[in-house]
Amino acid sequence: MSSGPRSPKLPVGSPSGSGGSADRPALRGDANGDGRRDVSDAIALLECLFLGHACPAESCGIDVNSDAKGDVSDAISLLGFLFLRGAAPDPCP
Numbered sequence: 001m002s003s004g005p006r007s008p009k010l011p012v013g014s015p016s017g018s019g020g021s022a023d024r025p026a027l028r029g030d031a032n033g034d035g036r037r038d039v040s041d042a043i044a045l046l047e048c049l050f051l052g053h054a055c056p057a058e059s060c061g062i063d064v065n066s067d068a069k070g071d072v073s074d075a076i077s078l079l080g081f082l083f084l085r086g087a088a089p090d091p092c093p
């Protein structure tokens with residue numbers, strides 16, 4: 001209880017062959033795996049990072065800014081893309 005606020009960082013691996021389901025390619029930033037990017041993905045990312053909810057199965061679902069880490073900057077990047085005309089996330093490998 002005394003851990004206080006942190007900025008958790010999740011290591012993001014990129015196992016070879018990752019890339020979504022057989023019928024749908026992975027989409028960078030699609031944290032909830034529904035095949036599109038919207039505000040619910042930013043919420044899913046924050047829930048994963050701070051509330052211990054399930055994290056995206058695909059590494060590029062969480063690593064929106066392609067820095068090989070999953071942290072709060074990914075949610076910020078996604079929100080910037082969605083609402084502030086920020087840079088589009090890179091394609092998944």
Ligand SMILES: [Ca+2]
Pocket residue numbers: 029030031032033034035036037038040041
């Ligand atoms: Ca989504």
Ligand SMILES: [Ca+2]
Pocket residue numbers: 062063064065066067068069070071073074
């Ligand atoms: Ca990242």
